[in-house]
Structures are given as structure tokens and as C-alpha cells.
Amino acid sequence: MRDFAAELENRKQAGLYRTRRVISGPQQPELVSDGVPLLSFCSNDYLGLASHPDIVRAVNDAMPHTGLGGAASHLICGHHDGHHQLEARLAAFTGRSAALFFSTGYMANMGVISALAGRGDTVFSDRLNHASIIDGCILSRARVRRYPHSDMGALADMLAVTGGHKLVVTDGVFSMDGDIAPLKELADLCRVHDALLVVDDAHGVGVLGPQGRGSVAELGLSEKDVPVLIGTLGKAVGTSGAFVAGPALLMDYLVQKARTYIYTTAMPPAIALATCASLDLIERENSRRSHLQSLIEHFRREATALGYELMPSRTPIQPIMVGDNWTALALSKALEQKGLLVTAIRPPTVPEGEARLRVTFSAAHSTADLEKLLTALAECRPMLKRASAEAV
Numbered sequence: 001m002r003d004f005a006a007e008l009e010n011r012k013q014a015g016l017y018r019t020r021r022v023i024s025g026p027q028q029p030e031l032v033s034d035g036v037p038l039l040s041f042c043s044n045d046y047l048g049l050a051s052h053p054d055i056v057r058a059v060n061d062a063m064p065h066t067g068l069g070g071a072a073s074h075l076i077c078g079h080h081d082g083h084h085q086l087e088a089r090l091a092a093f094t095g096r097s098a099a100l101f102f103s104t105g106y107m108a109n110m111g112v113i114s115a116l117a118g119r120g121d122t123v124f125s126d127r128l129n130h131a132s133i134i135d136g137c138i139l140s141r142a143r144v145r146r147y148p149h150s151d152m153g154a155l156a157d158m159l160a161v162t163g164g165h166k167l168v169v170t171d172g173v174f175s176m177d178g179d180i181a182p183l184k185e186l187a188d189l190c191r192v193h194d195a196l197l198v199v200d201d202a203h204g205v206g207v208l209g210p211q212g213r214g215s216v217a218e219l220g221l222s223e224k225d226v227p228v229l230i231g232t233l234g235k236a237v238g239t240s241g242a243f244v245a246g247p248a249l250l251m252d253y254l255v256q257k258a259r260t261y262i263y264t265t266a267m268p269p270a271i272a273l274a275t276c277a278s279l280d281l282i283e284r285e286n287s288r289r290s291h292l293q294s295l296i297e298h299f300r301r302e303a304t305a306l307g308y309e310l311m312p313s314r315t316p317i318q319p320i321m322v323g324d325n326w327t328a329l330a331l332s333k334a335l336e337q338k339g340l341l342v343t344a345i346r347p348p349t350v351p352e353g354e355a356r357l358r359v360t361f362s363a364a365h366s367t368a369d370l371e372k373l374l375t376a377l378a379e380c381r382p383m384l385k386r387a388s389a390e391a392v
């Protein structure tokens with residue numbers, strides 16, 4: 001029998017053991033974690049909508065009409081008019097012909113990649129893509145070629161020497177680095193090499209682009225440029241689930257072929273209706289995005305002045321590079337003792353030797369919240385040897 005206890009012990013020794021904290025109450029910057037109040041800088045609720053009264057009300061208003069459970073899969077009798085309404089809303093929001101509502105982003109990536117690529121095809125995947133994309137590639141049984149992060153020269157060389165059907169997959173905003181993929185260049189390369197482009201904009205939807213329409217809309221890229229657009233709804237949108245948007249023909253193909261759409265129970269329709277309410281808010285209110293942007297700019301200026309090593313990101317994901325697993329954990333722990341929750345991200349979520357603190361901002365943070373973080377970071381600064389050596 002495999003020695004599971006020994007494997008867990010090895011993880012502990014390597015500083016890679018993970019634990020869960022128990023949160024009570026609504027998701028917001030002021031969290032109660034294992035009974036202790038903490039100011040959180042690690043949620044993906046970028047617009048502060050996860051417990052917004054309009055969205056909570058939308059769920060409550062829907063429930064008497066829809067009930068709670070999804071009851072069946074979409075292809076049996078689970079496809080409710082609440083889902084249908086959300087899909088039309090998502091298509092309009094993204095400027096696409098049609099959209100499909102998936103239960104999670106993980107399932108959307110697994111289902112879409114394995115439906116659109118198969119044995120004999122090749123999938124080109126950025127080295128820093130999300131785990132669900134990596135797993136979707138494996139599930140597809142296609143040949144997988146991982147290209148160096150956002151390296152368009154390397155990708156062009158790979159595409160040029162590969163025959164057969166080609167799929168290129170990338171995060172829009174990279175989840176652990178916060179930088180944005182070179183989407184225009186990717187669209188051009190895919191056109192030249194007859195490859196199908198899939199962009200997972202989990203961290204761009206709601207945050208980037210006009211009215212929060214995402215990183216693809218920010219560049220004005222059409223359905224022709226980016227035929228398969230994936231987004232998640234549990235992050236900036238503040239609800240739950242995910243979507244795929246694109247040409248009607250491709251969406252029809254996915255209804256036939258995407259196993260994670262077909263063989264799972266439909267989401268509660270009330271969640272779909274609350275998501276429509278959230279999209280209304282996102283389109284209507286630019287103030288959340290402009291406040292978020294000013295928090296990000298202020299943080300970058302001040303944290304850099306403190307001598308911390310930031311990454312080239314203008315999104316709410318603002319990692320502080322640390323390097324060593326133990327130092328990242330120690331820094332996270334020291335911040336927690338000062339009442340702040342900032343999680344350390346370690347391998348395999350990020351490459352070996354690139355452990356970091358993943359600081360994320362939300363429109364629900366006040367300027368005073370940001371000042372608390374900066375004060376604590378100033379006090380913890382001596383813990384970081386690596387960055388100080390590099391800063392001088």
C-alpha cells in the first residue's frame with residue numbers, strides 16, 4: 001500500500017503542506033477567520049459584489065418562482081428559462097453571438113478543451129495557464145505543447161512546424177502573476193496558422209475593458225479574433241459558475257460534445273438570475289472599477305518604495321515576489337499577527353523558487369484598508385532578504 005502518511009510528512013518538511021481556514025459570515029474584506037477578525041487581501045471578489053444587497057435580493061426574489069435545485073442536466077429537463085436568460089445576457093455582455101452557462105470555470109475549461117481538440121490534434125498552452133486548462137489539455141488526449149509564458153516568437157515557431165488541427169489556449173489575465181496575455185498578437189498568430197484561439201478571462205471579466213467587459217473587449221477583439229471566450233462568474237461577478245461565449249455554431253457544437261456541460265446537473269436557476277442582476281450592476285457602475293484602479297496604483301507606488309519586488313501587473317492581482325517557500329509562509333504569518341490576511345502561494349501553483357504573497361484588491365477596500373496593509377508591510381520589510389539584496 002502506498003504510504004500516504006509519509007507523503008504528507010514530506011510535504012510538511014518542504015513547506016508545501018496546505019490547510020484550510022474556516023470563514024464565518026459574508027465574504028468581504030473584513031473576514032472572520034477561525035473566529036478571529038482579519039482584513040483580507042486575498043479574495044477574487046474584485047468588485048466587492050459577493051455579498052452585495054442587490055444580488056442577495058435577486059436570489060431571494062427568484063427563489064419563490066424557481067425553487068432551489070437544478071434537478072436535472074441541461075439536455076434532460078434542467079435547462080430553465082433563468083439559465084436561458086443568463087446565456088442571452090452573457091452573449092450581449094461579451095459582444096458574442098451566443099453563450100453557454102457552465103457550473104464552474106474548472107468544468108468549462110475541461111469541457112471546452114476536450115470537446116474542441118482530440119487525438120491527433122495539437123493544443124498549444126501557455127506555461128502559466130490555470131490548472132483547469134492543463135487538466136482540460138490532458139483530458140482531450142491531444143498532443144500538448146506548452147510555450148514559454150507569453151512568448152509569441154516561441155509559439156510562432158511551434159505553430160509553423162505543426163500540422164493538423166491546432167488549438168491555442170491562454171489565460172486572459174494570469175491568475176498568479178496578474179499580467180495580461182498578448183491577446184492581439186495571439187489572435188494574429190492564430191489567424192496566420194489557422195489555429196482556434198481560446199481565451200480564459202476569469203480575472204478580466206468585470207474588471208477590465210469598457211463597462212467591465214474583460215481583457216478581450218479592452219483590445220476591441222471580435223468573435224473572429226477570439227472565437228472561444230471563457231469567463232468565470234465566482235470572481236468579480238460575485239456569484240457562481242462560468243460561461244463560454246462565441247459563434248452560435250461553436251456553442252451548438254459544445255452542447256453536443258462538452259461532457260462537463262452535458263453530464264452534470266444544471267446550476268440553481270436563481271443563481272443564474274442573480275448573475276443577470278450582477279451584470280446589470282457591472283455595466284452600470286464604473287465607480288467600482290475606478291476606485292479599484294486607484295487602490296492598485298497607490299499600492300504599487302508605495303510597495304515599490306518600500307523595496308518590495310512586485311510583478312508587471314496593472315490588474316487587482318498584485319503579487320509580492322518572495323522566492324523561498326518558508327519566507328513566504330513566515331511573511332504571511334507575520335501579516336496575520338497584525339490582523340491582515342494575505343496568502344502565500346507556493347509550488348506547484350507557481351513555479352519552484354517563485355513562492356509569493358498574492359495580494360489582491362477589491363473595490364470594497366477603503367483607502368484606510370490599503371494604508372493598514374502598507375503600514376504592516378513596512379514593519380515586515382526586514383524579513384525579506386532576497387528583495388532587499390536585489391533592490392540595492
Ligand SMILES: *Cc1c(COP(=O)(O)O)cnc(C)c1O
Pocket residue numbers: 103104105106107109130132171175200202203232233234241242
Ligand atoms: C479561478 C479560475 C478558474 C476556475 O473557475 P471556477 O469557477 O472557480 O472553477 C479557471 N480559470 C482561471 C484562469 C481561474 O483563475
